[in-house]
Amino acid sequence: MSTLKKALAVSVAAAGLTAGAGAVSAQEITYMCSSDGTECSTAREIFDRFEAENPGVTVKIDEVPYKAILESLPVQLAAGTGPDMAKVTDLGGLNKFYLDLSPYVDTAAWEENFGGTLDWYRASADDKGIYGLHSQLTITGAYINKTLFDQAGVAVPGADATWDDWAAASRMVAEKTGTDFPMAMDRSGHRIAGPAISYGAKLFDDNGDAILVDDGFTAYVQKFVDWHEDGTMARDVWAGQGGSSYQDAAQEFINGQLVYYYSGSWQVGRMDRDVGDLFDWVVVGSPCGAGGCTGMPGGAGIVGFSDTEHPELVAKAIDYLAQEENYAEMTAKTKNIPAHAAVAAKGVDYAGASAGAAAALNAWGAQVGKLEGPAFMYQGYKNNRAMFNITVQRVTQAIVGELSVEDAMMRAKEDLAQALAEAN
C-alpha cells in the first residue's frame, strides 16, 4: 500500500467513512473541463491513476469549449442537470451550487496550502467552507512579438513604461514591418480591469460596495476607445462581436499578425506549442499608469457540485488532484503558476517546456508582486461576472459608436445596480 493510499485511507476514515480497499462500488462521476492547452489531457492522466487506485470508480471527462463553461454550465446548474464537478472561472458567482469539501478532506492541509485562493470561492467573509481547488493561478498581462521589434529596430519599452509608451512603440513596429495589428486585448471584462486599476479605477467604494465606474475607469475606457479609433487596437476582437461573448486574439498573435497581445499567463502552454520557433515571444507584464502597473489575478479552479450523487467520491477526486505530487505534475504539464504553497515553495520543474516558456513562466511569477489591492478585491467579489459582462457590453458600444464613452459608463452603472438588485 503506497503512502499516498495510506494517507487517503486515513483522511477518509477520519471523516467517518468506511473505506475498505475496493469497497467503493461502481460509481461514475463527470468532470466538465475546458482547456487552454493541455489541462484536460493532464487531468485525464492523473485521473487514470486515481481510477486504478480505486477500482470501480470512473471519472468521465467532458471536454467543452470555454464558452460552454461561461454560458451553459450556470443554466444547467440552476436546472439541476449539471456535471458532478467542473473547471470554473466564475469562482464566487457559482458558490450556491458548490459542494463543501470540508467534511471529506483534511481542512488544515488545504488551508495551509491554498489559503489565499480559498476565499475566492466563498460566498462571504464568514463562510469557512472549502469549495475549490485552484488549479490555474493566472495573472493578466501582455505578450510581445520580440522578433518584430528587432526587425523594426524599435527598442522594447522598459518595465515602467506606460500604456501610451507601449501603444506608440507597437504602432511603430507594426508600421515598419507591415504587420496587421499593433495591439489587441481579449474581449473580456476581466482583462480590461487591470489596466483600468492602473489608471486609478477603484471599482469599489469605501464600504466595499461595487461601483465599477469612477473617473479612473472612465479615463482608461476613453483611451481604449480612442485606440480602436486610430487603429492601434485590433477592432476584430472587441468590435466584431455582440453581447458580452468572449473572444481572444491568440490565433492572430500566433500567426504573427499582432505585435502586442494583452491576455494572460494561461496562454503560455499554447504559445509554446503553436508558435514554436516562428518568432520570439516575450512576456512583458502590465504597463503602468498613475495607479500602478497591475494586472488581474484570477484563474480557474476545480469544484464539485452539491447536486452530485457521490459527494464523497467527488471530494476524493478533487483531493487527489490537490496532493502535492499530483498538483506539481499538473502545474508542470499545463505550464501554469502554482497556487499550492508547498509546490510553489519547492519550485516547479517545467519539464518539456522550451527555454522560451520557462522564461515566460518566470516573468509571470515576477508580475505577482505588482498586483494592486482593488485587483484582488475584484477577483474575490461574488458578482464580478455580472460586472465583467456589463463592461464588455458597454465598452463595445462605445467602441462602435453606439454610445459616447460618457453615456456608456452611465449605462454600465445602471446595469450594475439592476444586476445587483436581481442577483440573489
Added chain:
Amino acid sequence: MLMILEPVMRVIEWPIKFLQDKLGLKNPAWIFLFPNLVLFGLFAFLPVILNFAYAVTGTDAILLSDRPFVGGSNFTALLDCENFADPNTCRDDLFWRAVWNTLRFVVLQVSLMVAFALITAIILNREIRARGFFRAVFFFPVLLSPVVVALIWKWILQREGILNAWLDGMGLETFNWLLDRSWAFGWSVFLSVWAHMGFYTLILLAGLQAIPRDVYEAAKMDRASPWRVFRRITLPLLMPTMLVVLVLATIKGVQTFEEVYAFTGGGPGSATTLIIQYVYETGFAGAPRLFGPAAAASLLLAAVLVVLTIIQLWINRKNVDG
C-alpha cells in the same frame, strides 16, 4: 415498413376496440386527439401561461417558487422611454435597439426577398428549358442549416476571404465587412434573403401556375403589352398568394435569430442584435440570468405576432370575399 408495424397496430387496436365494443363508445375522437393534446398542453399552452408568471416575478432564480412577485415592473422597465425612436433615451436601451434593428431588418429583408422571389417565380414560369433544375438551384439554400449558412458567408466575407481577394485583384480597397455596423447589418439581410428566397419562390410559382392559361391567351389576342398583362392579370390574380407570402415572411422575419447570431454574434456592438437574441441573451447567456425581462420581452413579441396573424386572416377574408 407498414408490415413491420402491423403487430404494433394490432396491440394498440385492442384497447380501443374493447372500449368501442363493450362500452359502446361511438366517437373515439378524443382518444385520437389525446397524445397530441398532451404534448400541446405541456409544450405549447403551459409555457405561454408560465411565461406570464415569469414576466411578473423577479430575480435570477429559475424555479417559480423562488421568484418574488414584482407586478408589472418588468414591463414598465422595458417600456420606459422618453422618446421611443431613440434607444438612448430608454431605460433598457438594448431592448429598444433590438426592436428597431428587428423592424429595419424585417422591412428590408421581406421587401427584398419577396421582390426577388417574385421576379424569379415569373421567370421560372416562362417557357424555359431545365425549369426543374433552376427551381432546385434557387431552393437549395433553404435546406442549409442557419449555422452552415452563417459559416459559408463568414468564410467569404472575412478579412482575408475571397471577396476581399477579388476586390484586391481588381485594384480596389479591401474592406473589413463584418466590423462595420451598416455593412454587417446589410450582409445579415443579404444572407437571410439568400437563404430563404427559394422557399417563397416556390410558393409564388405555384400561385402563378394556378392562373388559368386562357386568360393569357385572351390577352394575347388583344395585343396587350407584357407589362400591361402583368399589371392587369398576373398581379391581381396572384394577390392572395402574395399576401400569404408577405405575412408568412414577416412572421418569420420577426423571429430571425439563428443565422444572424451565428454570423455576427449580434455585433458589432448591438448593430445586428435582433429581438430573439435579446431574449436569449437576457435569459440564458447573461450574468445574472434575468428571466423576468426576457419573458416580458417575449410576451410583447408574441402580442405583435398575434396581431400580424389576425391581420393576415382578415386580409385573406377580404380577398376571398372581394
Added chain:
Amino acid sequence: MAKVISFLTRTRGHGKPDWTDWVSYIYLGLGVLLMFLPVIWLGLSSFKTDAELARFPPRILPMEAETVVVPGYDEPLALFEITDGEYAGETLAQIRRIGLVAQMVRPDDPETRLKVNIQDRKPIESFSLATDNYVELFEKFNFLKFFMNSVFITATATIIMLVVNSMAAFALSKYQFKGRMVVLALVIGTLMIPQTVVLVPLFLITKELNMADSLWGVIIPGAATPTGVFLLRQYMLTIPDEILDAARMDKASEWKIFWRIIIPLSAPAIAVLAILAIMWRWNDFLWPLIVLSSTENFTLQLALNSFQGDLETQWSNLLAMTMLVLLPIACVFAFLQKYIATGIASTGGK
C-alpha cells in the same frame, strides 16, 4: 453541343427571338452562380491545409507544398525554389522561418544552414486534397457521436410527430364532436406563438420532466407541431366519408379504419410532412442549444457553432465539418426535391 446551342437559341414559341429570353437566361445564370458558388467555394476550401487557408489572396484549388525528408530532421521539410539572392536558382528545404528570414538547407547537404530572405523564395507546390481535415474530425472531435445524435433526434422526432399529428388530424377531420372547434382554434392559436417566445418556461418544463440535457428533451417538445396537424387535416378532409362508412359496416374498429384506410390514402401529405420534419430537425439550432449542455449530447449544428470561436478553432476542421453537416441534407434533397417542391407549394407552410 448542339443541344446547348438549341437551348441557348430557344425562343418564345413563335420562332421570333425575344429580348426577354436573353434577360431571363442571364438572370437565371447569375442566380445559379450566386446560389451555388458559395457552397462550392466552401467545398474547395475544406480540402486545404491550414497554411493554405491562411494565404492571401486565396487560390481556387487546394495546393500543398512538396516536401523532402532530410537526414537529421524528424519532419519532412518543405521545398522552395530560390528566386533571388545568393542561392538563386537552387532548390532548398526550409528548416524554419523566423520573421523575415528563413533557415534552409540543401537536401543533399543537411549540415550547412543557409539564411535566405523570405522574399527570395517560392514554394514548390502541387495540387493535393488535404483529406486530413476530414480524418481529424473523427480523431480530434467526437464527430461520429454528434452525427449519431443528429440522426437519432431527426429520425425519432419525425416518426413521433407523424404518428401523433396524423391521429389528431384524423380526429379533427372525420369526427363530429363537442369542442371540435375549440381544439381547432387552439391549433391555429399555437401556430401564432412560436417556440422562440416561450423559451424560458419551455426550458423549465423540460427540466421538470427530467429531459434537460437529454436527446428526448429536444425530441418531445417539438413533436406536436400545429403545422403538421393543419396540413394533414386539410388533406384528410378530401378523403370521402363513404369509404369509412363502408368499413364501419364491416365491423372494422375505428383504429383499423385509421390505420388501414386513412393513413394509406394520406400518404402523399404524410410524405411531405416527413420531408419537412427531417429538414427542421436536422437543422434545428436554438432549442438544442438551450436544452443540451454536455458535449456528448451535442448535435452536429451545436458542434459546428461551438467550434467556431473556440480556443482551438481551426478553419480547416470547421470547414470540413460544415461540409459533412451539409451533405446529408443535400443528398436527401437531390433525391426528393420534386416532392419537396410540390409539397411546399401546396401547403405554403414551413
